[in-house]
Amino acid sequence: MRRHAVLWSFAALAALMLVPFGVVALNAVKTPAEYATDGPLSLPDGVSVTGIVDFWERVDFGEKLFNSFVISGSVAVLAVVVSVLNAYALGIGRVRGRLWILVVFLIANTLPQEALVYPLYFLTNKVGLYDTKTAVVVIFTVIQAAFGTYLLTSTLGGFPRELLEAARVDGANKWQTLVRVVVPVSRPTLGVLFVFFFIWTWNEFFLPLVLLISNDNQTVPVALGVLQGQRMMDATMTSASALLGVIPAIAFFLIFQRALTRGITAGAVK
Amino acid sequence: MSVPTAIRGRGSYLWFLLPGALLLTAVVLVPFLMNVGISFTEWSGVGEPEWIGLDNYRRLVEDGTFWASFRHNVGLVVAMAVLPTAIGLVIAAGLFDYVGKRFGPRRASVLRACFYLPQVLPIAVAGIVWTWILAPQDGALNEVLRAVGLRSLAHNWLGDPDLALWTVMGVMLWIQVGYPVVIFMSGMQRVDPSLHEAAELDGASWWGRFWHVTLPQIRPEVFVVLLTCTIAALKVFAPIYVLTRGGPGGATTVPSYYSFQNFFEKTRVGYGAAIATVLTVLILVLTAVFLRVQNRGER
Numbered sequence: 321m322r323r324h325a326v327l328w329s330f331a332a333l334a335a336l337m338l339v340p341f342g343v344v345a346l347n348a349v350k351t352p353a354e355y356a357t358d359g360p361l362s363l364p365d366g367v368s369v370t371g372i373v374d375f376w377e378r379v380d381f382g383e384k385l386f387n388s389f390v391i392s393g394s395v396a397v398l399a400v401v402v403s404v405l406n407a408y409a410l411g412i413g414r415v416r417g418r419l420w421i422l423v424v425f426l427i428a429n430t431l432p433q434e435a436l437v438y439p440l441y442f443l444t445n446k447v448g449l450y451d452t453k454t455a456v457v458v459i460f461t462v463i464q465a466a467f468g469t470y471l472l473t474s475t476l477g478g479f480p481r482e483l484l485e486a487a488r489v490d491g492a493n494k495w496q497t498l499v500r501v502v503v504p505v506s507r508p509t510l511g512v513l514f515v516f517f518f519i520w521t522w523n524e525f526f527l528p529l530v531l532l533i534s535n536d537n538q539t540v541p542v543a544l545g546v547l548q549g550q551r552m553m554d555a556t557m558t559s560a561s562a563l564l565g566v567i568p569a570i571a572f573f574l575i576f577q578r579a580l581t582r583g584i585t586a587g588a589v590k
Numbered sequence: 591m592s593v594p595t596a597i598r599g600r601g602s603y604l605w606f607l608l609p610g611a612l613l614l615t616a617v618v619l620v621p622f623l624m625n626v627g628i629s630f631t632e633w634s635g636v637g638e639p640e641w642i643g644l645d646n647y648r649r650l651v652e653d654g655t656f657w658a659s660f661r662h663n664v665g666l667v668v669a670m671a672v673l674p675t676a677i678g679l680v681i682a683a684g685l686f687d688y689v690g691k692r693f694g695p696r697r698a699s700v701l702r703a704c705f706y707l708p709q710v711l712p713i714a715v716a717g718i719v720w721t722w723i724l725a726p727q728d729g730a731l732n733e734v735l736r737a738v739g740l741r742s743l744a745h746n747w748l749g750d751p752d753l754a755l756w757t758v759m760g761v762m763l764w765i766q767v768g769y770p771v772v773i774f775m776s777g778m779q780r781v782d783p784s785l786h787e788a789a790e791l792d793g794a795s796w797w798g799r800f801w802h803v804t805l806p807q808i809r810p811e812v813f814v815v816l817l818t819c820t821i822a823a824l825k826v827f828a829p830i831y832v833l834t835r836g837g838p839g840g841a842t843t844v845p846s847y848y849s850f851q852n853f854f855e856k857t858r859v860g861y862g863a864a865i866a867t868v869l870t871v872l873i874l875v876l877t878a879v880f881l882r883v884q885n886r887g888e889r
Binding site: 327331333334340341344355360402405408409410412413414421425427428430431432433434435436437438439440442443461462463465466469494498519522523525526530540542544545548555558559561562566569573577 | 605681719730
């Protein structure tokens with residue numbers, strides 16, 4: 321019996337972690353009137369999508385999803401490319417001073433965004449990129465690639481030398497070696513990086529909040545966060561908005577679960 | 591394909607570093623140096639910044655809000671680094687060693703996913719979920735307390751200055767705890783099972799094995815988690831913005847939010863830059879310690 325007690329206590333703890341998700345889902349499908357009379361804990365009488373539809377239309381949620389996809393997708397692709405180029409030079413090319421260059425990339429990754437935000441705000445204004453998705457894409461490409469460079473350099477540092485040697489003997493130049501040998505062989509790691517960059521960028525809040533002020537450009541977290549701050553939603557609409565914010569995250573989690581758990585461990589101990 | 595001749599043949603690998611280096615310079619290095627420069631000026635964001643030397647830093651030393659914001663940060667380090675590491679160790683060991691071995695790894699990984707789920711949420715969204723649950727009038731938490739007859743325990747969780755920081759800490763713990771669980775469980779897979787068997791033959795209890803076998807083996811993971819989480823706690827912005835806006839009455843202001851306020855609400859850009867610079871120095875020192883110890887571990 322005792323062994324089951326341990327299992328059940330872990331299961332109860334895990335269930336407790338999920339309660340907030342459940343409560344949100346429960347109330348997102350209630351009508352405001354139902355919520356007012358029965359409170360947040362009663363089961364809904366039926367599934368009402370009014371709150372969700374109202375919220376969706378009010379913030380043009382489709383547009384916010386689109387913005388988030390465009391920004392996160394572009395960043396993920398570009399940051400993987402930049403990371404590969406950097407790591408090729410540092411991990412395989414072993415250029416001089418690579419240790420120090422690597423330290424610079426690592427520092428760039430750990431810098432708090434607060435220390436960059438005002439100059440970035442100022443500079444994007446100067447070059448006419450303020451309040452554009454382009455600016456956010458470029459900035460996060462650099463920030464994510466800084467981490468990617470750090471991680472990938474150590475991975476490529478252990479790249480089988482025989483393969484490089486074979487490519488050289490076959491007459492491949494450095495560029496061809498990169499494209500035809502290094503990239504295909506490292507594809508699994510690059511896949512993990514892609515997933516991470518995508519989700520991290522999707523979840524970013526601070527810089528997008530400052531740099532994307534117009535409604536048309538906002539990402540999902542920024543739109544939700546700003547609306548929450550204005551305290552203009554009723555309880556069912558708030559839970560509807562939370563549900564709409566949660567759904568993509570859970571979808572990514574389920575789709576990418578493998579890569580995620582493999583990746584965080586790789587990133588942590590390298 | 592038109593490839594620069596230098597890349598062909600025996601040219602330098604430096605060419606491959608060029609795009610990354612240029613981007614890094616434009617987006618990180620130059621803005622960072624500008625921020626340090628701005629911190630020595632008084633500037634509202636328009637017109638010419640006025641050089642005032644170290645005045646902003648002198649003001650910081652005497653600014654009660656600044657010190658309070660760092661004290662709040664210490665609370666967040668406890669909630670986001672110390673407690674998740676401690677709790678994460680127990681959960682990970684329980685799931686890996688006990689549930690995984692007696693009830694199958696499948697159940698262990700399902701439970702692990704439950705703990706990890708809050709980690710994949712955008713923090714802003716997690717903040718919305720919790721503001722709504724913690725709402726004083728009709729929030730779910732207070733409703734539960736009233737329903738089970740604990741009316742006196744119902745509070746204005748985020749609106750009471752004495753409670754707000756504790757509430758934020760609780761939310762951050764919920765968000766954070768899954769990360770160490772996942773990292774520690776994968777570290778435990780590395781531990782040689784024969785060590786456990788040997789300890790068991792010697793009559794070591796479960797707790798004894800955890801303390802003397804598992805923990806020393808996953809020390810690198812513990813260390814990484816403590817450091818990355820501490821740095822994350824120092825940078826916290828989104829949860830504060832969404833949950834409390836630093837309030838009530840500055841009870842939950844943190845340095846990052848305080849600098850944001852100075853930049854964009856009070857338009858005291860130089861002062862905001864000084865706060866951000868201090869925060870940066872603190873984080874860089876921690877990172878340096880991290881690299882040092884990690885390198886020593888590898889040798």
